[in-house]
Each structure stands twice: as C-alpha cells, then as structure tokens.
Amino acid sequence: MKKSYLVCLSLLASFYAMAQEDSLGGMNMDAVYERPFLYNAYDRISVGGYLETHLEYKGEEGVNEGYSFDARRFTVFMSGQIAPRISFFSELEYEHGTEEIAIEFAAIDLQIHPALNIRGGVIMNPIGAFNQNHDGPKWLFVERPEMAVNLLPATFSNPGFGVFGKWRFGKTVLGYEAYLSNGFDGSIIDNEEGKTFLPAVKENPGRMGGSGNGALFTSGKISLKNPVFGELGFSHLGGVYNRFEGDGLVLDEKRRMDAIALDYSKSFEKTSTLLRAEFTRIFIDIAENYDESYGENQSGFYLDLEQVILNPELRAWPDAKVMVGLRFDYVDWNRDEFPFGQGEIGDELYAGSFALAFRPVSQTVLRLNYRRQLNVDLLNNPPTRGGAWFLGLSTYF
Amino acid sequence: MKRSLILISAAFLSFYGCEKTLPSAPAEHDLLDGPISGLTPAENAQFLAGDEGFSEVFTIERGLGPVFVASNCASCHPGDGKGTPFVQFTRFGQGDTNGNQFLSQGGPQLQHKAIPGYQPETLPPGAPSANFIAPSVTGLGFLDAVDDSTFLAFEDPNDLDGDGISGRAHFIDLPEYVRVREGSVQRNGRYMGRFGKKAGAHDLLHQTAMAYNQDMGITSIFESIDPYSGLEEDPEVSTQTVNQVVFYLKTLKTPIQRNSNEVEIGKNIFNNIGCGSCHIPNLRTGSSPIAALNFKDFQPYTDLLLHDMGPELDDGYTEGYALSSEWRTPPLWGLGLSKDAQGGRYFLMHDGRAASIEEAILLHGGEGATSRSNYLGLSENNKEDLIKFLESL
Numbered sequence: 001m002k003k004s005y006l007v008c009l010s011l012l013a014s015f016y017a018m019a020q021e022d023s024l025g026g027m028n029m030d031a032v033y034e035r036p037f038l039y040n041a042y043d044r045i046s047v048g049g050y051l052e053t054h055l056e057y058k059g060e061e062g063v064n065e066g067y068s069f070d071a072r073r074f075t076v077f078m079s080g081q082i083a084p085r086i087s088f089f090s091e092l093e094y095e096h097g098t099e100e101i102a103i104e105f106a107a108i109d110l111q112i113h114p115a116l117n118i119r120g121g122v123i124m125n126p127i128g129a130f131n132q133n134h135d136g137p138k139w140l141f142v143e144r145p146e147m148a149v150n151l152l153p154a155t156f157s158n159p160g161f162g163v164f165g166k167w168r169f170g171k172t173v174l175g176y177e178a179y180l181s182n183g184f185d186g187s188i189i190d191n192e193e194g195k196t197f198l199p200a201v202k203e204n205p206g207r208m209g210g211s212g213n214g215a216l217f218t219s220g221k222i223s224l225k226n227p228v229f230g231e232l233g234f235s236h237l238g239g240v241y242n243r244f245e246g247d248g249l250v251l252d253e254k255r256r257m258d259a260i261a262l263d264y265s266k267s268f269e270k271t272s273t274l275l276r277a278e279f280t281r282i283f284i285d286i287a288e289n290y291d292e293s294y295g296e297n298q299s300g301f302y303l304d305l306e307q308v309i310l311n312p313e314l315r316a317w318p319d320a321k322v323m324v325g326l327r328f329d330y331v332d333w334n335r336d337e338f339p340f341g342q343g344e345i346g347d348e349l350y351a352g353s354f355a356l357a358f359r360p361v362s363q364t365v366l367r368l369n370y371r372r373q374l375n376v377d378l379l380n381n382p383p384t385r386g387g388a389w390f391l392g393l394s395t396y397f
Numbered sequence: 398m399k400r401s402l403i404l405i406s407a408a409f410l411s412f413y414g415c416e417k418t419l420p421s422a423p424a425e426h427d428l429l430d431g432p433i434s435g436l437t438p439a440e441n442a443q444f445l446a447g448d449e450g451f452s453e454v455f456t457i458e459r460g461l462g463p464v465f466v467a468s469n470c471a472s473c474h475p476g477d478g479k480g481t482p483f484v485q486f487t488r489f490g491q492g493d494t495n496g497n498q499f500l501s502q503g504g505p506q507l508q509h510k511a512i513p514g515y516q517p518e519t520l521p522p523g524a525p526s527a528n529f530i531a532p533s534v535t536g537l538g539f540l541d542a543v544d545d546s547t548f549l550a551f552e553d554p555n556d557l558d559g560d561g562i563s564g565r566a567h568f569i570d571l572p573e574y575v576r577v578r579e580g581s582v583q584r585n586g587r588y589m590g591r592f593g594k595k596a597g598a599h600d601l602l603h604q605t606a607m608a609y610n611q612d613m614g615i616t617s618i619f620e621s622i623d624p625y626s627g628l629e630e631d632p633e634v635s636t637q638t639v640n641q642v643v644f645y646l647k648t649l650k651t652p653i654q655r656n657s658n659e660v661e662i663g664k665n666i667f668n669n670i671g672c673g674s675c676h677i678p679n680l681r682t683g684s685s686p687i688a689a690l691n692f693k694d695f696q697p698y699t700d701l702l703l704h705d706m707g708p709e710l711d712d713g714y715t716e717g718y719a720l721s722s723e724w725r726t727p728p729l730w731g732l733g734l735s736k737d738a739q740g741g742r743y744f745l746m747h748d749g750r751a752a753s754i755e756e757a758i759l760l761h762g763g764e765g766a767t768s769r770s771n772y773l774g775l776s777e778n779n780k781e782d783l784i785k786f787l788e789s790l
Contacts, residue, residue: 062422186457186513194454194468242513252514287513291468292483340482342740370418378472379481379740387419 027225028233028263029126029164029175031133032089032105035077035396049076052136054392061384071097072392073136075104085111090122093155103208104157115165119179122208123160126177126221127152127237128278129263135396140306140325140355140367142390145278147300150349151331152259152280153199158182158217159208172226182207183217184241184257189286189294195333195347195378196284196294198259215240215254230266230275241284255285272308272321277301293378295334295347303328306355317360325355334378346380349373364395426653429535429734430477433650435689440648447645450638455613460633463515463625464508465614470642473531473612477649478731478738480531482749486612489526491715499524505716506611508624515625525721527714528748529594533731533738537592538647539695540728541601542682545582545589551677551700561767562674564702567596567725569717574619575603580683587718591701594727594747595719601643609634648687651695652731656789663786666779670771675700675726675764698729698790707762710746722763733788754787755780 026034035048052073058065074094081087090106107121124132130148134155148154160181167174184201191200201207217239225231238258244251261280267273279301286296310322329351336345351373358366369390374383425431432444452471455461466486467473473484487507490499497504503518507526511517520526548566556563568587571577578600581588590596598604606619616623616630617639623630667673676698685691703723711722719725724747732754736743743753751757761769775783 057416057419059416059419061420064416064419190457190461190512192454192456194472255513287511289509289511289515289517290513291465291510293468293472338483342481342483346740372420377475379475379483379738381475381740382737385420389418 027166027173027175027223027231028129028133028265029177029221029223031135032091032124035135045078045080047076047078048396049074050135050137050394050396051075052142052392052394054142054390056142056388056390058386058388060386072142075135082108087111102155102157102202104155113165115167117164118162119164120161121159122157123162123179123181124155124157125160125179125181125217125219125237127156127219127235127259128261128280129231129233129265129276130154130278131156136394137363137365137396139304139394140323140357140365140369141304141327141353142367142369142392142394143353143371143388145302145304145327146329146331146349146351147278147280147302150197150199151282151298151300151333152261153202156199156202160216160219162219171228172224175223175225176221178218178220180216180218182211183213183215183239185212186242188241188257189284189290194293196282196286196296196298197333198257198282213240213243214245230264233261233263235261235263252287255287257282257284259283274304274306276304292336292339292345293334293347295332295336295345297335298331298333299335300329300331302330314360319361321359323355323357323359325353325357327351327353327355329353329373343380345378346376347378348376350376350383363397365393367392367394426655427734429533429652429731429738431650433538433648433689436648437688440644440687440689443641443644444648447641447643447648450634450642451645453638455615455633457512460615462508462510462512462614464503464511464517466506466508466510466612468613470608470612474534475738477535478533479735479744480749481739481744482528482530485528485530485748487520487526487528488714488716489520489524492525492713492721493715494718494720503624506624508611508614525713525715527712527721530744530747530749532594532727533652533735534646535649535731536651536695536697536728537601537649538685538687538690539651539680539682539693540591540697540699540701541647542685542687542690542693543680544580544683545578546580547680547683548589548591548701549582551702560671560674562671562704562764564675564700564704564726564764566590566701567703567717567719567723569597569599571599572603572619574606575599590717593716594724595716596701596703596725597716597719601646602639605639605643605646609639647690651697652734652790654696654730654789655733660782660786660789662779663782663784663789666775666783667786670775670783671768673698674768675702675704676729677726696730699726701725704765705763706760706765709760709762712748729787729790732790754784 053071055069057067076092079089087109091104093102093104103122105124107119107123110118144154158181160179162179164177187200188198189196191197219237221235223233240254241257242252242255244254259282263278265276282298284296286294305326308321308323312320314320331349334345334347353369353371356368371388373386376383454469461468467484473480488505490497490504502521507518509517552565554563554565567590568584569590571588577588588599590599592598592604606617609615609617610620615633617632617634618636621629677700678696678698682690682693703719703725705722706724713721715721745751745757758772
C-alpha cells in the first residue's frame with residue numbers, strides 16, 4: 001500500500017517537473033487554446049471570435065448560379081479561468097447568418113498536469129486535424145476540405161468526457177486525447193444524400209440532449225510533433241451507431257462505424273511554406289439487405305500547400321504577406337464493388353483549387369480562390385464538371 | 398512593390414469576368430435531360446418542382462420501405478437515362494393471362510431490399526419471373542399526347558399484310574385513379590397501355606404512382622397499399638409532388654439526333670430491312686394543353702405495340718394480358734446517349750442482357766426474326782452504317 005503511494009507521488013513529481021518546461025503547445029489539439037485573442041488570458045474572462053464572409057460564383061456543366069454572398073460563419077469564443085487549473089472554453093457558431101446555430105465547443109478543463117487533464121462538456125471529437133483546427137482565418141481557402149466536411153463531419157461536437165495530455169522528449173512532443181461521447185445515429189445511412197454520409201448526423205440536434213441508442217462513441221488521437229519532421233497525428237472515432245433496441249426490445253443487430261484518420265502538417269520556415277495533409281478511411285456495418293448504393297467503405301484525403309510569395313512591408317502592416325495556395329481534394333463515398341461484377345462503385349469527387357491571398361496581419365485574410373471539380377456518380381458515368389470562384393474575407397476579432 | 402499590389406488587385410477584380418472560366422455547357426444534343434424548349438415560365442416552374450421530386454431521396458422517416466428497390470427515381474433513371482442491372486428489379490408471379498398467382502407472396506414486384514431490422518422479399522420457388530432495367534424517361538410527354546388511333550392503325554394482329562409482323566396494343570384494366578385520355582378507345586372495358594416494358598401503364602400518372610409504391614415502398618392517395626404490410630397507409634408522398642413529377646416527365650425534351658446528315662445510308666437501311674415497321678420513326682401528337690406538345694411531329698422510333706419476340710426474349714413472365722414473349726417496342730431515341738447513363742457501356746433489351754447494339758439486334762426473334770436475318774445478310778459496311786445511324790439517335 002505504502003509502496004504504491006510512493007510510486008504515485010514520484011510519478012506526480014516527475015510530471016510536475018515536466019510541467020515546468022514551457023512551449024508544449026502549437027499542436028492541432030491546442031487550437032482551441034491558442035486563438036489570438038484568448039492567448040494569455042487565463043486570469044479573466046476573455047471574448048473573441050472570427051468572421052467569414054465571401055462572394056461566390058459557381059457553375060456546373062455550363063449552368064451558372066450567378067453571384068452570391070454568404071455570411072458563412074460568425075463564431076464567438078468565450079473562455080475563463082474559473083480557479084487555478086480550472087478553465088472553461090467555448091465556441092458558439094452562427095452559420096449562414098442565423099440559419100444554423102451550434103455550440104461547437106463548451107468544455108471545462110481540469111489541469112492536473114500537462115500529461116493529465118480532464119475535459120468535460122461539449123467536446124470536439126478529435127478525428128483528423130481539421131475537426132480541431134478549423135478556424136476560417138487560418139486557411140487560404142473559403143471552402144473547407146471536402147474530406148473534412150463531406151466525408152467526416154467537420155467540427156463534429158458532442159457532449160462527452162475524457163482526458164488529454166502531453167509529454168516532451170527532447171524536442172519532440174507526444175500528445176494524446178481520449179474521449180467518450182454520444183455518437184452517431186442511423187442518419188449516416190438513411191439520409192437525403194442517398195449515400196453513406198457521416199455529416200448527416202450534424203442535422204440531428206437531439207444528439208446534444210442524449211445518446212440515440214445508449215451506446216457511447218470512443219474517440220482518441222495520438223500526435224507527435226517535432227520541429228524537424230512536423231506534426232503527425234493518428235486518430236480514431238467509432239462505436240455502435242444504430243438504434244438496436246427500443247424499450248428493451250430488439251430492433252436490429254448492433255452495427256458499428258469506425259473512422260481512422262492520419263494527418264500531417266509541416267511548416268518550412270526557410271521557404272515560408274506550409275504543408276497540410278489528411279487521409280481518412282471509414283468502415284460502416286450496414287444491414288445486408290439495405291441498398292448497395294450506401295457504401296460500407298469510404299476514403300478521402302486532401303493536400304494543402306501554402307506559400308508566401310511576397311512581403312510587401314506596408315507602412316500600416318509591416319508583416320503583411322501575399323500568399324498562394326494549392327489544394328487537392330479527393331473523396332470516395334463508396335469503395336464497394338458492384339454486385340454484378342462491373343468493378344468498383346463510383347460516387348467520387350476530385351477537386352483542385354488555387355488560392356491567392358493577402359494577409360495584412362496574421363489574424364486576417366483576404367482570399368481569392370478558383371476551383372474545378374469532377375463528380376463521378378455511382379455508376380461511373382462521365383463526370384459532372386463544376387467550377388467556382390470565391391472572394392472571401394475572414395478575420396479573428 | 399506598387400506594381401505587385403496592382404497586379405494583385407487586378408487578380409481580385411478578375412472575379413467579375415469569371416463566367417468564361419467555369420466549365421462550359423455541353424452541346425444540347427449531347428444531353429439527354431432538360432425541358433422541352435418553348436415552355437412558358439409557369440411550365441418551367443412546374444418542371445423544376447417536378448425535377449426536385451424526381452430526385453428526392455426517401456428516408457425511413459419519409460416512408461421508405463420497409464421493403465423497397467431503391468430510394469429515389471433518379472437512382473434507377475440516372476440523368477433521366479436508362480438504368481443498369483445494378484438497380485434492376487424483378488417482376489414475378491404470372492405465367493398466363495389468368496392473373497398473378499403470387500400476389501399473396503409479394504407479387505408482382507420483388508422488393509429485394511429492406512430497411513434495417515426488416516427482411517426483404519425473396520423470389521418464391523416456382524414463380525415465373527423477368528428482370529427489368531429502367532428505360533430512359535425522356536420525351537414521354539410526346540408519346541403520351543399521341544391519339545390512340547395513331548397507334549391502333551399500326552396493329553395487324555392477324556398479319557394480314559404478311560410481313561411477319563403483327564403487333565397489338567396492350568389493353569389493360571385501369572385502376573380507379575387513372576382518368577382515361579380524351580378520345581381513348583375502349584375494348585371490353587379496357588384501355589390502351591403505353592408505358593412500361595410490357596405497356597402495363599396507361600399514362601404517366603399510372604406509371605409514377607406504381608413506381609412510388611412498388612419501387613420505393615412509398616404510398617400515395619393513388620396507390621395507398623403498402624407492399625410490405627398489405628395494409629392501406631397514410632400517403633407518404635403528397636399528391637402535389639406526384640403531379641409535379643408527372644408534369645416533369647411530360648415536359649422532358651426528346652433526345653436530339655447527332656450527325657444526322659452523315660447517317661443517311663444507315664437510316665435507309667433501317668427502313669429497308671424492316672426495323673422501321675416496329676420502330677416507327679415519325680409520329681405526331683394530338684391536342685395538348687401544353688402548347689409545346691400540341692400537334693407536334695417527333696421521332697421516337699416506336700409503335701408502342703406489343704410484339705412476340707420469340708423464345709429469345711421469352712422469360713416465362715406475363716403481365717396483364719401481354720404474353721411472356723411479348724414486349725412493347727421501346728423507343729430508340731437517345732440510344733447513342735444511353736452509355737452515358739449506364740457507366741460507359743450498353744445494357745440493352747428489357748433486362749440489359751445485350752452488351753452492344755448488334756447483340757440487341759441478334760436477340761430479335763419472333764416477329765423481329767425477319768429483320769434480324771435481313772441484318773445478317775447485310776455487308777459489313779452496311780451493318781456499320783446501320784449501327785452508326787442507331788448511335789446517332
């Protein structure tokens with residue numbers, strides 16, 4: 001008994017020693033802390049946020065939708081230091097004006113030690129990197145990566161509870177996160193998209209009020225960051241998604257969905273280049289006799305490159321930057337085979353985008369994007385060609 | 398420095414000229430779908446509403462199933478084109494004209510998919526059956542607006558002209574909700590069927606109400622019995638939506654022929670070897686409240702009659718009074734564009750068993766046998782000319 005006590009104490013002491021080391025931050029998992037106007041504000045309530053609006057011009061196969069302004073996002077952050085080592089963070093988002101209002105994040109963190117923090121509230125499941133690190137002003141593109149919004153449910157948040165923490169080994173930082181939360185529901189295979197579509201769960205505000213099936217989802221992430229090789233993350237989100245019981249009566253078998261994601265980012269200081277990439281693979285158990293249009297296997301990735309091309313050193317904005325960006329998006333909503341031996345089912349998207357952006361200060365970006373995309377339907381018919389221009393403004397405040 | 402800023406501002410301003418930089422429209426004749434030209438603004442609005450209904454995906458909450466074949470019209474008729482065996486369905490249960498003996502076992506259509514927790518239907522042993530892939534749905538308003546008398550004039554049930562082709566209209570019993578066309582011919586209380594592979598539907602409302610019910614498990618005020626429970630249920634699709642979808646089907650344009658002046662030889666061969674006796678090239682609509690359909694000439698390449706196609710196409714399944722070897726002549730318009738809806742290859746004939754136009758021709762038996770042997774007697778060049786013509790449709 002005494003012995004174990006001692007071990008615990010010494011462990012705590014060593015954690016404490018590590019805690020004294022500074023600059024464990026900068027990872028995707030820290031994104032909620034490291035917003036510009038929240039930084040260093042642990043001793044009082046602070047408020048910040050970001051705004052994203054844009055003008056777009058889109059078309060598909062020669063049918064153009066004309067010009068359209070979109071007040072895409074207005075997001076307010078609030079945080080507060082409640083007591084030493086107890087802090088609160090929240091993010092409230094208004095999308096398209098007040099069309100969609102969502103609590104993206106609202107959690108209390110108990111900071112026991114850098115390697116052990118307890119978080120509870122409305123959490124952001126750490127699947128991939130974008131889900132955690134999605135603030136508009138950080139990106140040169142108006143549209144979020146396809147994989148993050150149309151394959152994984154970007155900014156998917158849920159009431160839940162868990163732990164996270166970090167260790168440092170020399171110059172390398174290892175971070176982990178592990179949460180239990182409410183999960184998905186049958187809408188991922190029963191939705192108006194007519195395909196397996198995880199983001200359909202976001203339509204169900206009921207998930208904030210309770211689990212639809214009494215089964216919790218687990219989500220976890222391990223990331224490594226090192227100044228030389230960059231940041232690499234591996235994450236998982238999964239659980240039983242369907243309603244298998246009602247009032248104790250069996251309605252269906254328990255069916256799982258599992259998503260794994262690999263994310264990587266690296267900034268090259270010398271050349272002022274930033275590379276971000278993410279890949280995901282999703283597995284869904286679907287009732288055997290349900291429609292084969294709904295894929296049991298999905299995958300997607302994106303690759304983002306940003307390059308500073310000019311520092312115009314303007315009088316008002318000495319750190320202003322002109323940047324270009326490139327993005328490639330790929331999503332395959334159905335990797336299954338046709339039952340009649342005609343190869344793999346289609347249902348894919350390819351997109352390439354180019355960005356030209358002006359950052360007067362690091363918190364603000366004015367961006368012009370051009371995008372071309374190809375949508376391949378279920379049957380692999382000739383793809384539908386789409387294109388779009390975006391002129392957007394996004395800023396932290 | 399200034400210069401680069403000007404350049405950048407210019408780049409941002411280029412936004413205004415962006416139309417030219419987006420994908421251009423494909424040529425109208427390469428597109429199967431789209432409305433008839435000359436619709437009024439009010440008709441355009443109804444067309445758009447119907448288009449939405451046609452692609453509406455039914456969820457479980459919206460009434461899908463419990464047993465079904467697909468969750469939306471457009472999944473079987475992609476881009477208003479033909480379907481593939483991936484989204485085919487099976488009809489079963491009737492081997493002669495004495496009606497369907499398997500109605501209590503799920504007939505006449507197999508709903509082989511089910512929402513989670515439910516079991517789909519399985520084909521009862523011994524039930525006669527046939528598989529069907531979806532036809533394209535373009536130009537149907539024109540076929541709908543032709544007078545009965547036009548089609549009945551092509552009938553020759555006893556082959557009096559001795560050309561080996563008889564052909565008869567399928568006279569069917571109508572459900573109560575179908576209102577017969579003005580001037581419809583009646584035989585023994587039955588009316589002419591025009592739509593479906595065996596001409597089992599009188600008009601586009603009849604076809605559409607059946608499709609909601611049998612293909613998706615969606616009840617309407619027209620077809621209110623759920624195929625799973627066999628019970629009457631509340632409508633799961635509004636009457637207005639059904640009507641809009643019917644309007645949409647009526648006002649889809651006819652496919653436009655491509656390279657028409659390069660395929661004259663093939664066109665003549667088509668008529669000379671007897672293809673045009675069933676695949677009638679030219680028809681004319683009667684009067685229609687939709688001006689764009691009122692007394693218009695069009696080229697569907699069908700007579701909408703049933704023909705005995707011989708043992709080659711006899712699956713042993715009967716529908717209504719159409720015998721198991723009898724099939725309605727399908728329109729050939731849009732044939733060359735059908736690959737664009739079928740994943741880049743052909744699936745022709747009622748179940749997609751023909752992988753090329755030539756294979757389709759070679760499957761013509763019965764009343765089609767003469768034209769098939771005429772085809773086989775053609776020189777290779779002439780065969781090519783004929784196929785080139787068919788691909789231009």
